[in-house]
Amino acid sequence: GNSVTQMEGPVTLSEEAFLTINCTYTATGYPSLFWYVQYPGEGLQLLLKATKADDKGSNKGFEATYRKETTSFHLEKGSVQVSDSAVYFCALRPDGTGRRALTFGSGTRLQVQP
């Protein structure tokens, strides 16, 4: 079956530090890959996505590249801010349209200190 593995947190960084959150997946075919962010007390928000190999998703300074050869979709940001403190979820959706449920990783809590 499908699965997503992401690094355990919490990840604690100082403001302006470089961020990497690792994510690897197992799936058949060509899934779509996503990063969602959950701020304290709020629901999930789509951060970025990639729908095919070598696609790079980007948003708000965050980037992730769909690497089929390594089955990875690592999240990166060059300079984090305190406002980036949240829980980040890597997720995949099997082939096809959005009418398939997502499989989520366990989430990684990011804490950015001033």
Place this chain on the structure above:
Amino acid sequence: GAVVSQHPSRVICKSGTSVKIECRSLDFQATTMFWYRQFPKQSLMLMATSNEGSKATYEQGVEKDKFLINHASLTLSTLTVTSAHPEDSSFYICSAPGSGASSYEQYFGPGTRLTVT
């Protein structure tokens, strides 16, 4: 963008009672909605797929008689936790896929925190 709402956002109930959680797509129609459960500091686990006009599809290990799902219209799905027990305390989240050009997207509700005392 598309918005999914959930009501209530928080609910506290006594053990043995039933609780209904609503999930609404506010500006689009959703023939399918998904219900997830999120335990503290853990990931979201798919509970069931709600289908408008037909029975819900439950994931393995999810008791369909305990977690009743009704997809009453193209914009509303409800999850009823029957005879709730403290172990049912959790964060319940629904999502709905977009339509048309947004069919690749899934939109998540803000979640409902259920506490069973």
